[in-house]
Amino acid sequence: MLVLKGRVLDGNGGPPMEQGAVVLEGNRIRLVCRQSELPELPGAQVYTTECAAILPGLIDAHVHMGWGSATAVDWISMTPQLSMARALRDMAQLRQQGYTAFRDLGSDVILLKPAVAEGLLDVPRIFGAGKILSQIGGHGDVYQKLSLEGSMGAYSPDFLVNGVDEVRRACRINARNGADLVKIMTTGGVFSQGDRATPHSHFSAAEIRAAVEEAENMGSYVSSHAQANRGIRTALENGVKCIEHGFYLDEYCIELMVKNGCFLVPTLAIMHASKTYFSRTSGVLPDLREKTEQSYEAHYKSLELARKAGIPVGVGCDFLGDEAFGCPYSQATLELERLCAAGYTPMEVISMATKTNARLLRMEGELGTLEPGKLADVLLVSGDPGADIRVLRRQENVKLVIQDGRVVKNLLDGEKPQ
Numbered sequence: 309m310l311v312l313k314g315r316v317l318d319g320n321g322g323p324p325m326e327q328g329a330v331v332l333e334g335n336r337i338r339l340v341c342r343q344s345e346l347p348e349l350p351g352a353q354v355y356t357t358e359c360a361a362i363l364p365g366l367i368d369a370h371v372h373m374g375w376g377s378a379t380a381v382d383w384i385s386m387t388p389q390l391s392m393a394r395a396l397r398d399m400a401q402l403r404q405q406g407y408t409a410f411r412d413l414g415s416d417v418i419l420l421k422p423a424v425a426e427g428l429l430d431v432p433r434i435f436g437a438g439k440i441l442s443q444i445g446g447h448g449d450v451y452q453k454l455s456l457e458g459s460m461g462a463y464s465p466d467f468l469v470n471g472v473d474e475v476r477r478a479c480r481i482n483a484r485n486g487a488d489l490v491k492i493m494t495t496g497g498v499f500s501q502g503d504r505a506t507p508h509s510h511f512s513a514a515e516i517r518a519a520v521e522e523a524e525n526m527g528s529y530v531s532s533h534a535q536a537n538r539g540i541r542t543a544l545e546n547g548v549k550c551i552e553h554g555f556y557l558d559e560y561c562i563e564l565m566v567k568n569g570c571f572l573v574p575t576l577a578i579m580h581a582s583k584t585y586f587s588r589t590s591g592v593l594p595d596l597r598e599k600t601e602q603s604y605e606a607h608y609k610s611l612e613l614a615r616k617a618g619i620p621v622g623v624g625c626d627f628l629g630d631e632a633f634g635c636p637y638s639q640a641t642l643e644l645e646r647l648c649a650a651g652y653t654p655m656e657v658i659s660m661a662t663k664t665n666a667r668l669l670r671m672e673g674e675l676g677t678l679e680p681g682k683l684a685d686v687l688l689v690s691g692d693p694g695a696d697i698r699v700l701r702r703q704e705n706v707k708l709v710i711q712d713g714r715v716v717k718n719l720l721d722g723e724k725p726q
């Protein structure tokens with residue numbers, strides 16, 4: 309049995325419980341109470357630290373394990389082996405930051421699930437879409453300066469599909485590989501070469517509806533990469549349940565999202581990293597720079613519309629694991645900081661990165677809040693992230709990471725026992 313003592317931020321977003329305690333037994337949370345109410349627990353291992361805060365394990369709702377570079381031209385030399393080696397690095401970095409689960413929206417990381425089940429890998433919980441469905445000439449057709457055959461032949465985290473039958477086939481291949489949801493792209497994006505930030509959409513209504521039906525057949529949902537307004541609309545009108553990025557939302561989109569119970573995952577951190585990169589690097593990737601500049605402000609305006617309408621907002625950094633570009637997974641909590649910069653309070657952002665993100669993993673009954681009976685994914689942090697979210701970006705502050713009841717990171721060894 310493990311007992312954590314400190315200020316408890318339970319993930320529900322209410323005021324913290326001072327002098328609190330969380331008791332873990334096996335892989336479950338047994339008790340959350342004040343320290344004064346703790347029963348006798350002979351033999352229990354007790355953990356605390358200076359200015360200790362206890363919170364649910366963080367979840368990132370938009371990652372791509374193993375891409376390794378923010379530059380499309382580098383991706384052409386990628387192999388599955390290199391990508392998986394990088395994915396292992398990315399997952400280890402997330403774990404050090406306090407992430408105990410993630411939602412991968414485009415990579416082959418779901419193929420590692422059997423290795424996790426066999427006990428060969430100890431990584432955060434994997435929930436993933438497998439390969440992304442993109443139309444020809446879409447955001448997933450990233451090598452548009454090659455012939456179509458060349459682009460389709462390169463190793464990539466995408467399926468380039470054409471027509472309803474190919475959409476269904478790609479969804480079923482992903483499901484066969486262990487996918488938990490379906491990811492499509494109904495607009496172009498910042499990092500692909502041929503498309504634009506201006507009004508457009510990708511995929512027909514029938515293709516989107518086919519993906520939605522296949523996802524529902526899997527007992528899950530479709531999330532769409534959607535930045536330009538027209539592509540957000542077509543996604544929402546045809547049954548998509550979560551919008552990724554959502555740069556150009558309008559009142560009509562917001563209405564549909566409220567009516568259909570849709571989520572938004574804004575991905576502010578990757579745009580911030582891009583902007584920062586371009587502010588200090590000149591003469592490279594002009595398309596990418598232009599699209600970043602065009603979309604940066606719109607992104608925050610859209611998020612403000614969603615916030616006012618009470619749309620559930622998930623937290624996802626959309627990093628690519630590229631240290632030089634400023635988006636390694638060791639900095640994933642930059643997304644939480646950007647959400648605070650956008651007007652959310654730190655307590656709201658913690659709840660979004662735990663409770664709301666657990667809903668995006670369809671695991672809200674098991675993860676996301678500190679409540680008796682839930683799975684024991686818990687952090688002990690030094691500092692007060694409920695007052696200043698930046699506490700979380702310093703890995704030395706994340707003292708203890710517990711996943712499924714197991715201590716998977718422990719910086720408290722050597723500190724005086726309590």
Ligand SMILES: [Zn+2]
Nearest residue numbers: 370372413626
């Ligand atoms: Zn992404």
